[in-house]
Every structure is written in C-alpha cells, then in structure tokens.
Amino acid sequence: MLPDDGDDYVYDEASGEWVPAGEAGAEGSDAVEVRDAVGNLLADGDQVTLIKDLKVKGAGQTLKRGTLIKAIRLTGDPQEIDCRYDGIKGLVLRAEFVRKR
Structure with a gap:
C-alpha cells in the first residue's frame, strides 16, 4: 500500500516496495564508469x-x-x-x- 504522507514515491520492482523518489535514483542507479x-x-x-x-x-x-x-x-x-x-x-x-x- 502506498504511504500517504505527501511525498512522491516510486515503485521499486526489484524489492516490490514503494520507496521515496529521492532514494530510488540513488539505490538503483546503473551508471557505469x-x-x-x-x-x-x-x-x-x-x-x-x-x-x-x-x-x-x-x-x-x-x-x-x-x-x-x-x-x-x-x-x-x-x-x-x-x-x-x-x-x-x-x-x-x-x-x-x-x-x-
């Protein structure tokens, strides 16, 4: 269920959970050096x-x-x-x- 505290959330398919939008980019970045x-x-x-x-x-x-x-x-x-x-x-x-x- 989506938390209702006014923040933007993104569904993380890997974990199957809703995570704050700011955290989703930091954890799931596939940036290759x-x-x-x-x-x-x-x-x-x-x-x-x-x-x-x-x-x-x-x-x-x-x-x-x-x-x-x-x-x-x-x-x-x-x-x-x-x-x-x-x-x-x-x-x-x-x-x-x-x-x-």
Whole structure:
C-alpha cells in the first residue's frame, strides 16, 4: 500500500516496495564508469582522441592516431563508446583506444 504522507514515491520492482523518489535514483542507479586509456572518467558529450590507428570494419577506411572524435555517448558497457565520424555510421570504439581531450 502506498504511504500517504505527501511525498512522491516510486515503485521499486526489484524489492516490490514503494520507496521515496529521492532514494530510488540513488539505490538503483546503473551508471557505469567508463574510463579511457589513461584512466580519465568519460561522460556523454566528451571529446576524445584516438591513441592508435584503427581499421574500421565495414567502412573500408582507417582512423589515424590523433583523430578527434566529438560528442561521444556512453553505451552502458564499460568498454565501449558510441560516436559519430564523417562517413561512418554506427561507430563504436573501445575505451582502451581513446584518450579524453
């Protein structure tokens, strides 16, 4: 039963209970820490630089060391980042091959 004290509550499916909205975000956060090759923490929208030449499968081209990749997105996997680059759709890079700019 939902408590009636005026606060906002969210149903937590894992525990099967109603919890205050402020606590639900703190406990159930599935935020994955993604770190680059030198240990810097990456976030959505960061710019990264490649630290080695990478052959892109399916695109028929090689991204050279030092290439700047803008506006990355985290995928939820601590080893992969989603990014855009001219002429390559759906580019996913391993975090071990980039350095935060």
